[in-house]
Amino acid sequence: MMPHAPRLHKPPLLETLCEALQLAETAVSRYYAISPREWGTRFRYDVGSADDHPDLPFHPGALAQIAQLSPASGGFPARYRIVLKDDEILDLADSTGLVPLLTFTLAHELVHLVRFGSRRIPFDASEHAVLAEEEEVHRITLELLEPALGEDAQRVRHILAPDA
Numbered sequence: 001m002m003p004h005a006p007r008l009h010k011p012p013l014l015e016t017l018c019e020a021l022q023l024a025e026t027a028v029s030r031y032y033a034i035s036p037r038e039w040g041t042r043f044r045y046d047v048g049s050a051d052d053h054p055d056l057p058f059h060p061g062a063l064a065q066i067a068q069l070s071p072a073s074g075g076f077p078a079r080y081r082i083v084l085k086d087d088e089i090l091d092l093a094d095s096t097g098l099v100p101l102l103t104f105t106l107a108h109e110l111v112h113l114v115r116f117g118s119r120r121i122p123f124d125a126s127e128h129a130v131l132a133e134e135e136e137v138h139r140i141t142l143e144l145l146e147p148a149l150g151e152d153a154q155r156v157r158h159i160l161a162p163d164a
């Protein structure tokens with residue numbers, strides 16, 4: 001890692017991250033009829049960098065991954081972190097724009113989070129189940145972001161999944 005490589009969860013990029021998070025949370029909330037405050041109660045998460053999670057396995061080509069910070073216990077839901085591959089995201093953003101790409105990446109992870117949180121799929125699903133889940137989450141993310149991102153969604157979609 002370069003000593004002064006920009007990180008998305010730190011200034012000056014933090015503002016852009018927040019803008020994208022707002023778009024992603026709003027779109028995912030609308031799709032699942034979640035109240036915005038549930039992001040702080042039922043689906044608790046924060047955002048960090050892959051720098052701080054050197055042992056976290058990423059799927060090939062993935063720009064982000066979810067780490068479980070603590071499991072559900074004593075009536076409290078699990079806590080998660082959306083871990084971003086900053087350098088890959090920033091490289092790719094040259095052709096997609098940073099806000100649309102981040103919105104896509106974050107919305108995808110939020111859909112995972114809602115599905116874990118509502119026990120539609122276990123956090124530690126088998127490899128086979130994980131592949132099917134990825135396809136389903138990708139499909140849902142495209143669907144729920146279309147109204148929010150319009151043409152930007154099309155551009156990101158072609159770059160992230162050229163065969164789709």
Ligand SMILES: [Zn+2]
Pocket residue numbers: 108112134137
């Ligand atoms: Zn995924």
